[in-house]
Amino acid sequence: MRFKAALAKILAPAYPEEMGIARSVPSGHIPPVPRPIGIEQYAGRWVAVANGVVVAAADTSRGLARELIELGPAAEDAVMQFVRPPVAGYVIGVG
Amino acid sequence: MVNSRFHIFPWREEESLETGKVILRPTVDVGLVSGSGRARANALIDTGAPITVFPRGVGDRLRIDFPPDGSDGDEIVIMLGHRWPCVVKTVTLVLPPFEDLEWDAPVRFSVDEGLPFALLGYEGFLNRWAVSFNAYQGYTIVETIESFAERIPIDPFEEFQKGWDGWDRPG
Numbered sequence: 001m002r003f004k005a006a007l008a009k010i011l012a013p014a015y016p017e018e019m020g021i022a023r024s025v026p027s028g029h030i031p032p033v034p035r036p037i038g039i040e041q042y043a044g045r046w047v048a049v050a051n052g053v054v055v056a057a058a059d060t061s062r063g064l065a066r067e068l069i070e071l072g073p074a075a076e077d078a079v080m081q082f083v084r085p086p087v088a089g090y091v092i093g094v095g
Numbered sequence: 096m097v098n099s100r101f102h103i104f105p106w107r108e109e110e111s112l113e114t115g116k117v118i119l120r121p122t123v124d125v126g127l128v129s130g131s132g133r134a135r136a137n138a139l140i141d142t143g144a145p146i147t148v149f150p151r152g153v154g155d156r157l158r159i160d161f162p163p164d165g166s167d168g169d170e171i172v173i174m175l176g177h178r179w180p181c182v183v184k185t186v187t188l189v190l191p192p193f194e195d196l197e198w199d200a201p202v203r204f205s206v207d208e209g210l211p212f213a214l215l216g217y218e219g220f221l222n223r224w225a226v227s228f229n230a231y232q233g234y235t236i237v238e239t240i241e242s243f244a245e246r247i248p249i250d251p252f253e254e255f256q257k258g259w260d261g262w263d264r265p266g
Contacts, residue, residue, distance in 0.1 A: 028232065029231075029232050029233045030103070030106075030234045031105070031233065032106045032107055032108050032119050033108065035107075035108045035109075046152060061150045061152020061153065061210075062152045062208055063152070064152050065152040065153070065156040068134075068156060069156070078135065079135045079137055080135065080136040081136065082211040084109070084110035086112060086113045087113065089112070090118070
């Protein structure tokens, strides 16, 4: 009986199939997404990244927007982001 | 299972301390559309933010009309200890890979340059999706409300209503 109960527990999914089989013990850790290679050289600036490559950079977000508009459709999917320079302390809360 | 729609977003390396320690944050790439303007930007999922905010350049990319520099805009938002005049604009948001589930929401765009991040807060993002953080295993799950409801064995609202007779205001 104990075997049957244990087997039933293993086989019974706690979540829809797409969510994976429920596990009693966490099964690992997803590594974080690394920053694009070489992005450090843009510290303090705004960049647009497409497929992991910096396709445009500017000192301000407004300047970056102008660059992207000039690049046209080729830069349509580029992701705008600010490259924070190394900071002395943790930045938490924005209020 | 038909309605099960979710996506796993791993935590991301966003910046580093001067010591070299890398800081991880739950950020995603989100798309914005306003008229003929389109933009994509890195944004932090911020459970502590009551609104959704983007920097000036993202608004420019969308060709949003801004008042002159130094104007108060439509609203003042206080972030990082500064007062940021903002323009409020309803735009269409898209979160890949949910391209077919775009939604409209009011977004604040900073009038002034200098805001170094975008925030996806309660209004505009968290009130549109079910979001689960699992930093222990390194990811955030964003899913549709229907998907969330399907995988939870009870109806949280029904459970909440059991024996509930209204809130007692503290004090």
